[in-house]
Amino acid sequence: MIRSAWSVLLLLSIASAGLAQDPIPPIKRLLPPPGIEIGGKVKKELTTRLKQLQQKLAAIESNPLAVDAEIYLKAVSLALRNGEFYKPKDVDVARAALDKAQQRIEQIEAGKADWPKAGGLLVRGYRSPIDDSVQPYGLHIPAKLDRSNPVPLYVWLHGRGDKETDLYFLANREKSKGYVAPDDAITLHPFGRQCIGFKSAGEIDVLDAIEDVKRRYSIDADRIVLMGFSMGGAGAWHLGAHYADDWVAISPGAGFAETARYQNLKPTNYPPSYTQTLWGCYDVPDYVRNLLNQPVIAYSGEIDKQIQAARVMEEAYAAEGKKLLHLIGPKTAHKYEPETLKTLLGQIKEFRDAGLNRTPSEVSLQTRTLRYPRMHWVEALRLDEHWRDSRIDAKVAWPDSVTISTKNIAALALHLQKIPAGFVVDIDGEKLKVEDAPADDAPLTLVKSDGKWSLGPVADDAALAKQTGLQGPIDDVFLEPFLVVVPREKSTNAKLQQWLEFEIAHFDDRWQALFRGKPRWKYEDQITPADIAKYHLIAWGTPSTNQVIRDSLAKLPLTWNADEVKIAGQSFSAKTHVPLMIFPNPQNPQKYLVLNSGPTFRELDDSSNSRQNPQLPDWAVIDITTPPDGKTPGKVAAADFFDEAWQAKPAVSAK
CATH class of the missing domain: 3.40.50.1820 (Alpha/Beta hydrolase fold, catalytic domain)
Incomplete structure (x- = not known):
């Protein structure tokens, strides 16, 4: 397991930090709302039984049906952790959940589910x-x-x-x-x-x-x-x-x-x-x-x-x-x-x-990000520029041709089977002939360069480019497996250390309460090559305290030392500013490296689900002299998107 009593350690650390700094005011949680007190005796009863069943579950956790029992234990665990009892009879709901978990565990043990x-x-x-x-x-x-x-x-x-x-x-x-x-x-x-x-x-x-x-x-x-x-x-x-x-x-x-x-x-x-x-x-x-x-x-x-x-x-x-x-x-x-x-x-x-027609003759794709790149047999591989209206409209006339019109598309793939030699692609008024038929399972790819289309593969995958699953913004990391990487060492900057500890604890708490899970995490000196290959990394700290950040910094579009944070031509004091960023991990460019950020929509955005959208782009610099609150992690001094090659553009000052 890669979790331990980290939350306890954080609480102790925050308490010690508070001796040197005025404490950061707590942020009121909206979702789920705080419940009622259920009393120490009842809490002890539920906690004791929960732990007993968790031990029994551990003995059968390799059984694929164990998850159907664990959902009940998780429900009670989070209710106890977050205070999610809203009326006295909810205690009976928790007891019933434990009963159901016990019943399922016993059936699994007996082989009679x-x-x-x-x-x-x-x-x-x-x-x-x-x-x-x-x-x-x-x-x-x-x-x-x-x-x-x-x-x-x-x-x-x-x-x-x-x-x-x-x-x-x-x-x-x-x-x-x-x-x-x-x-x-x-x-x-x-x-x-x-x-x-x-x-x-x-x-x-x-x-x-x-x-x-x-x-x-x-x-x-x-x-x-x-x-x-x-x-x-x-x-x-x-x-x-x-x-x-x-x-x-x-x-x-x-x-x-x-x-x-x-x-x-x-x-x-x-x-x-x-x-x-x-x-x-x-x-x-x-x-x-x-x-x-x-x-x-x-x-x-x-x-x-x-x-x-x-x-x-x-x-x-x-x-x-x-x-x-x-x-x-x-x-x-x-x-x-x-x-x-x-x-x-x-x-x-x-x-x-x-029934669903999976091979319609006409297909329309509309997107603004390569997070959502495909519709039936058309797929956007590259955009001219992210967050602009991007379209592919295609109509195939078997077995001779396909007609395509595009908008803001730099490369695309057609997942059509059995395209014959001589097949004509009419794209944005250009006609291209397929000389060699692709294999049945291989898409036909088209690339635009200087406004002209050609048949052939996209640019070298080793080059940095925004592509599906590697296009940002910061919040994109939370749609796929991620690993939180925290430092053992504290920053010598007490104000910065206080901000880091508050925001790490805030992220951990918010993920458990709002996202109904628990982040996997390790200390920075525990990260293995297997972790780097498997996970997007969310690294907290500074170059001096977190080895993952330190080892990556030379390949990030960021200058960060004890005195200065510099990005997109703007310079900020490192004593009072922290960079947040998502970028292809220099140690594995097929995964993200995120610096110092949890989900960027915060408690005030929970008032309406329509507001629970990404609030920060690919990078931001936070002025920590303004404390974190339910809206932002501090004052946003600057923020922007990277371009399609993951390079910094001139910064837009946040106002």
Whole structure:
């Protein structure tokens, strides 16, 4: 294991730092909100039993079914750690979770686990590769469902529940089918890491839960429906648009589809320009052409304020010359109107039964980042510039040709099988002929140079370039497996040391409370070549205290010594400034190195899921004379994106 009593050590360290510095005020947690005190006797009872069951679980942890017991123990553990009891009877919910964990452990020990073949309502779990945490999901499996052949899967995304932590999610999924529970399909309820709008690690949770269900049950991958309501409707808009080719049909209900209009922001109170740019990570109108590939049916209550999301998307569709299918429940507020829901499900079933066409003759891809690079058989490999509207529209005429138009695309791949010699690619008005047919499993790649397209591979992969999974911003690291690297030594700068200890503890606490996991971490002198090969690294400290930073500094676009922090032509005092950054790890350029940052959206952004977006770009310099708070880790002195070759651009002063 690469975790230990680090949190305790941090608390002791922070306490000692406070002797020399005025303490940094604590940041009030919004999600999940603090609960009630449950009393020492009850807490001891739950803690004692939890530890006993954790010991029993350790003896069977190699069994693949153990995760289905561990989800209950994790739920109780986090409830105790974070104070997630909201009424006295919640203690009984925790006791019931421990009972269920014990039952499953005993069945595993006896080799008689019954739930894997059970129908009805049940909860299961998987281990997330992001942080090794177990994440739960709920299932509804109709008792009379014929599972002799692959069955359709409905993915239902839940609404916002500030107090609906693991403990309550598990309990609710064991007693409620929810709005959607067709009798001829399995329904999956992803947890989405509770309340982060199915973004960041929450969106990966949905995808990972689907894969786990497909592994455990016979699912027809061409008949997977995506639906959700309220926050889940926003999630359906987001996952529908960013991963459109995963779904046979998409139906968002209520929710939100973007940030500025939903928040009623005016230019006078917009955030910094880089944060506005980062709205392009999740704002669905920026990805609307992806939705043209699949059937989409929006639902709204007629008098629901969240009808705004579908109205925004109606405009986005209209701008592309299309019309959004939008069903409206008459005289209905924030819920489904029964007859309209019946009509909606009937239409969804028609699309579902037709099945997903994985090789359509026409495909549209729209993105602003290579985090979301592909739609069916077209893939963006390089962009002219990140965070600009980027498009590929392609139409194939077998067996002769394909016609492509692009915008802001520097390289792309066509994943078309059996392209014959003589095949013509008409791209942006240029005609290219395929002389040698690629192998069946090899894509056809096209590269643009000086405005001209050619057939052939992209530039040498050894050269630094923004590419899929290596394109930033800072928050991108939290969608894939990461390892936190902390220093043993303290900085001689007491103010800087205090900031580091506060922010490391804040990150650790926030990940456990909000992201429902626990970061894996090591000290900087424990890092192995295997760690560097496997993980993105998040290194905290300075060049003098953290060997990972010290060994990488010469290859970073950053000067950092005891006196100066210098980046993009700007210089700052190292006594009062700290750099935050994401960059290809010089020790393994296929992984990230992040300096001194957790997720960049903070507690104040938790007030609305529409605000839980990346708040800082690829790099920032923080003035630590302003203490961290629920908005920023300090005063942002400068921040910007790197260019497509990961080079610093002239800095934009943060105002």
